[in-house]
Amino acid sequence: MTEDMLDVLVVGGGPAGLSAALVLGRCRRRVLLCDSGEPRNQASAHVSGYLSRDGCRPADLRAVGRRQLEPYDSVTVRDMAVEDVVREGAAFRATLADGSSVRAKRILLATGLKDTFPALDGAERLFGKGVWTCPYCDGWELREQPLAVYGAGPEIVGFALELRLWSADLALLTDGPSGIEPGDLDLLERAGVRVIEDPVETLEGEAELERVRFRSGDTLDRKALFFLADAHQRSALVERLGCELGRKGTAETSDYEKTNVPGVFVAGDASRRVQFAIVAAAEGAMAAFAINTELLHEERAALGRAE
Structure with missing residues (x-):
């Protein structure tokens, strides 16, 4: 991955992250999805209540999601954690686990939660x-x-x-x-x-x-x-970027999974809604729609300034 500007960095490869990458890929957005390989439901035998996938293994759901990203050449998937994200001007710079860095206009955190026993x-x-x-x-x-x-x-x-x-x-x-x-x-x-x-x-x-x-x-x-599980953010990035947290430790998001931090979105279990796999996928799709809409507005404004 070069230092060229990404449209979106998606952190997390569960239903929320995969769904967002799919929608953004169909919009021909340049996307890097980074997956640390630590899903919250890795101990579960099956995914429940997911229309068309009820009862499938969590790993199989993720594998199908990855295969369905393959036709979209603007989407790259890497099995690697994101260690840090900082704002850099109007965009963000992320440091990956191998020491490399990428720049992105938007960040979508789909990093999930970790249960406390x-x-x-x-x-x-x-x-x-x-x-x-x-x-x-x-x-x-x-x-x-x-x-x-x-x-x-x-x-x-x-x-x-x-x-x-x-x-x-x-x-x-x-x-x-x-x-x-x-x-x-x-x-x-x-x-x-x-x-x-x-x-x-x-x-x-x-x-x-x-x-x-x-x-x-x-x-x-x-x-x-x-x-009744107590849970906390699996990734420190949510708090490190300044996202507000609610009483239960999930990120406070408004319409279309926007956080209080401009340019940062949180979808899936890490956000405030019902923690079902199918809801996480829907949140990822909504976040992708909002991100693409924001980028379109920026691009239109840039065209106006160029006239």
Whole structure:
């Protein structure tokens, strides 16, 4: 890649980044897509709720996306992280992991989020094999199975009740005092959700979750455990560029995935909307449309100044 000016640098090769690169490629924009190869859903067995691709492997979805970029000769894909991006005049300069740099008129960050696991022995080891965060993604495959919800405090109540859509055999593990108001405890009881305050010792199982072992020595057979994930930006670029973050750590974006930083867009899980693969792809397409429109306005203005 030379020092010639790119139209767009897309950082991230998941559904959002690939979708944006596709739309921009069809607009004949010069695009470099950089992918560090660390997708958030790499532990997942399948992509769910993605029209025409429901149930496919995440790697297969990305592979199809890459193949569909091949006809667009203005789009380049590199398996490489972007280490830094700084503003340089009206454009940006990005430093890649191999030490090279590129310049671009616009930046689209589709870098996703990274989940933070609870301090629960076995949770990270069994993630994707019985420990999950999103019932929309994995609840269907676990329907009518014995499930657990892990967490405490008022915010866990709604999550536990939500999981009743997929199973009536549901236990809420609060790993100590629940911190749940009496009225909400009554609501959970009426809904058939068992609340277990016994501290959890570990999650057991190898290829999949088999049981929960408590410090008391009791065990509870469970097919899956869901927890409310805390997540943070996978890439430091979002904050480094000055993008505003919301309460949950996602980038605050306005129409068409624009951030508060001119020229910088954020799409996919890293932005503020529902964190579904198909929504990420849609956000990437919207961002691409907005980026192309901005560039068209700039190019028209430049033609006017040349007259």
